[in-house]
Amino acid sequence: MRYSRFFTRTKRSAPHQESANAYLLDKAGYTSQVAAGVYALLPLAVRSLQKIEQIVREQMNELGGSEVIFSALQPKATGEQSGRWQDPNFRSITYFDQDADMTFGATHEEPMTQVVKETVQSYRDLPVVLYQFQTKFRKELRAKSGLLRGREFRMKDLYSFHPDLETHNAFYEQAAAAYLKTFQRLGLETYRVKASGGVFSHEYSDEFQVICPTGEDEILVNHAKKTGYNQEVEKTIPAGEKKQLERVRSIEVGNIFHLGSKYTEAFGVQYLDNNGQRQPITMGSYGIGITRVLGTLAELYHDEDGLKLPAQVAPFAVYLIDLTESGEGEKIEQELEAAGIEVLYDDRAIGTGQKLVDADLIGLPVRLIYSPKTAPHHQVELKNRATGEVDLINRQDLLKTVKQIIS
Amino acid sequence: MRYSRFFTRTKRSAPHQESANAYLLDKAGYTSQVAAGVYALLPLAVRSLQKIEQIVREQMNELGGSEVIFSALQPKATGEQSGRWQDPNFRSITYFDQDADMTFGATHEEPMTQVVKETVQSYRDLPVVLYQFQTKFRKELRAKSGLLRGREFRMKDLYSFHPDLETHNAFYEQAAAAYLKTFQRLGLETYRVKASGGVFSHEYSDEFQVICPTGEDEILVNHAKKTGYNQEVEKTIPAGEKKQLERVRSIEVGNIFHLGSKYTEAFGVQYLDNNGQRQPITMGSYGIGITRVLGTLAELYHDEDGLKLPAQVAPFAVYLIDLTESGEGEKIEQELEAAGIEVLYDDRAIGTGQKLVDADLIGLPVRLIYSPKTAPHHQVELKNRATGEVDLINRQDLLKTVKQIIS
Numbered sequence A, B: 001m002r003y004s005r006f007f008t009r010t011k012r013s014a015p016h017q018e019s020a021n022a023y024l025l026d027k028a029g030y031t032s033q034v035a036a037g038v039y040a041l042l043p044l045a046v047r048s049l050q051k052i053e054q055i056v057r058e059q060m061n062e063l064g065g066s067e068v069i070f071s072a073l074q075p076k077a078t079g080e081q082s083g084r085w086q087d088p089n090f091r092s093i094t095y096f097d098q099d100a101d102m103t104f105g106a107t108h109e110e111p112m113t114q115v116v117k118e119t120v121q122s123y124r125d126l127p128v129v130l131y132q133f134q135t136k137f138r139k140e141l142r143a144k145s146g147l148l149r150g151r152e153f154r155m156k157d158l159y160s161f162h163p164d165l166e167t168h169n170a171f172y173e174q175a176a177a178a179y180l181k182t183f184q185r186l187g188l189e190t191y192r193v194k195a196s197g198g199v200f201s202h203e204y205s206d207e208f209q210v211i212c213p214t215g216e217d218e219i220l221v222n223h224a225k226k227t228g229y230n231q232e233v234e235k236t237i238p239a240g241e242k243k244q245l246e247r248v249r250s251i252e253v254g255n256i257f258h259l260g261s262k263y264t265e266a267f268g269v270q271y272l273d274n275n276g277q278r279q280p281i282t283m284g285s286y287g288i289g290i291t292r293v294l295g296t297l298a299e300l301y302h303d304e305d306g307l308k309l310p311a312q313v314a315p316f317a318v319y320l321i322d323l324t325e326s327g328e329g330e331k332i333e334q335e336l337e338a339a340g341i342e343v344l345y346d347d348r349a350i351g352t353g354q355k356l357v358d359a360d361l362i363g364l365p366v367r368l369i370y371s372p373k374t375a376p377h378h379q380v381e382l383k384n385r386a387t388g389e390v391d392l393i394n395r396q397d398l399l400k401t402v403k404q405i406i407s
Helices: A020-027 A043-062 A076-082 A109-119 A165-186 A231-236 A262-266 A290-300 A328-338 A352-362 A395-406 B020-027 B043-062 B076-082 B109-119 B165-185 B231-236 B262-266 B290-300 B328-338 B352-362 B395-406
Strands: A031-035 A038-041 A073-075 A102-104 A128-137 A152-162 A190-195 A205-211 A217-222 A227-230 A246-260 A270-272 A278-280 A282-289 A318-322 A343-345 A366-370 A379-384 A390-394 B031-035 B038-041 B073-075 B102-104 B128-137 B152-162 B190-195 B205-211 B217-222 B227-230 B246-260 B270-272 B278-280 B282-289 B318-322 B343-345 B366-370 B379-384 B390-394
Touching (some): A020 A031, A038 A043, A043 A128, A043 A152, A043 A165, A076 A102, A076 A109, A109 A128, A109 A152, A109 A262, A109 A282, A152 A165, A165 A190, A165 A205, A165 A246, A165 A282, A165 A290, A190 A217, A190 A231, A205 A227, A217 A231, A227 A231, A246 A290, A262 A282, A318 A328, A328 A343, A328 A395, B020 B290, B038 B043, B043 B128, B043 B165, B073 B076, B076 B102, B076 B109, B109 B128, B109 B262, B152 B165, B152 B290, B165 B205, B165 B246, B165 B282, B190 B217, B190 B231, B190 B246, B205 B227, B246 B262, B282 B290, B318 B352, B328 B343, B328 B395, B366 B395, B379 B395
Parallel strands (some): A318 A343, B190 B227, B318 B343
Antiparallel strands (some): A128 A152, A152 A282, A190 A205, A217 A227, A217 A246, A270 A278, B031 B038, B073 B102, B128 B152, B190 B205, B217 B227, B217 B246, B246 B282, B366 B379
């Protein structure tokens, strides 16, 4: 991709922000703030988010999920039926239509249950596992940490419906394992953290937390087991176990809930078992904050010069600068792209200094410079953004070397 | 994909609906109505929409666009600056936050202009061409035609910013050509129809209309030229030309607007030309109704048994039924999928009659039946859903034959 055809504008200076992700994503041209907690996602961010979503999609498909897109608008009637329309905890975070017959749903338990009601008759129709990538809207008073806590954000939410508690619990554990794998693929080491069910459930839930000094959560973690407890459940920890735990700051990137039959009962959803008896349906919900994942990656993967996102979620793999007039830059671009390696080729008519600054700021995994100094030796300068290492690579070894770094 | 792992539930009977797309998409399990003009998009619809969006994305990239995702939430301040906050035409279709400091933007001229203001200084920074796929919200009193007119819908909107009228006009014509090609790739023959600028512009605009007897528009078209006029501009047609026009009903699937400097002036956006002089920026906007495209395809491509979407936008290419217990169905599935052909393999433990009904209703381009009758002759029954033709195909010619039908 030519820089001149790709809308990206880094900033020489950006207003100070409380959190690194807000500051760097703005300065590097990934996002543009519209209002507190509301961001326009610019082309670099869209490319990263598409990669993040694709990794999550693959894992949710492997878990047996089918992808849907439910409406953000939800009618008053279903909210009243579940009781959330009247619930002050939900009302306080919900955008309503002026005429108050619709809400912009903060989550989607009600419409998912509604669809299960319309389509499930017998045990043969279960389980149902549906997920979506969706823009959610919440009135967020603490909107302040860039992409970490917004009034409008991308979320993956999955809902599962099972014939009994046993099959639900088995799926819940599969989902937990899928979450750990998903985050690991995204470049995030997560801890499975025990939590209360919050406003969603009376049972315990699990949070997936990333240790980060700038995170707004405070949790107790067991490093050996990669588990932990959030503050709501600290009282439940036996004294012996407590000794092995460390208190850390963290960011919650996902959570999973046992919902029991709260929603299915509210909507009168049952199925016929293999004896023809009506039985309740057990439900779970499973969220991942997609824009929050990008924000978390920015918090973890940066230095004073800019971002350095992991290769699998970086907008491109290679930042290419050609200081010669040989046309070799174009050849390198073509060779790498033919091998499926995404290149941002900086073809702007500007000084080299600014290109180097932008390369570090945008922070693609590999920076290549083809220059008059090294060209006669058939060499290309390669900088590994993650390690900072700079090497001269023989031209014929370039593809192989780039592949090694980004794989 | 195994039917048993893919959430799809067709209905034996569905409530009568005014429009074919609403009735069939509901009955075939593509959509589920949430409220008037509000639909949950189920897995079959999501797969079709992803294909529609990918075709549109490729054409917008070819046009030089960069993909963004702007926020649905837009602050009062920018709406006031452009004058749309006060405009009764916009207020009547807009969802507001209860506290009225934010709107759910019906379109995105203001935030796009705002980003251009922040990032464009000189003629070197132009043109800027940004597009997004986004869920739009509009208070739609006439929400009644399924996916054709909703309160919540997917839209592709593109905005272009040019240094002068000449480059704007040249791009506008490129965009018009890209639209014709995009719709043709989607299986829609569109007419370029002259229209007023409506609430967006005082200049003429162009609509892209598909002739359809159940459409809610009425236009005059020239079949030879594939052009036309909508009712707003009928008075401007010379009598001689009028004779060559036919009055037809149609569906508007896209539109493009000259916006001049209305928004860029409102936001004080200018650039420095190569003489260092401040100049105004000329803007255009270009929309495609993504969910409406799916609705239009359903209106055009169906018969009394169900849908028959074109292969490039159908959720899968092949509906596979194996009536034997030989395991051959699995082998056929693997062979086709290895060749990149998407198969929905109906592995449900239900009667063959229901499978045949569902195959026609969901309407994938090719239906294959491997049965005890034809298996001994090494043959597979193939039905071409578009033509209705049924043939026996030699097992070793199957892949080739399927490829021919869907290409």
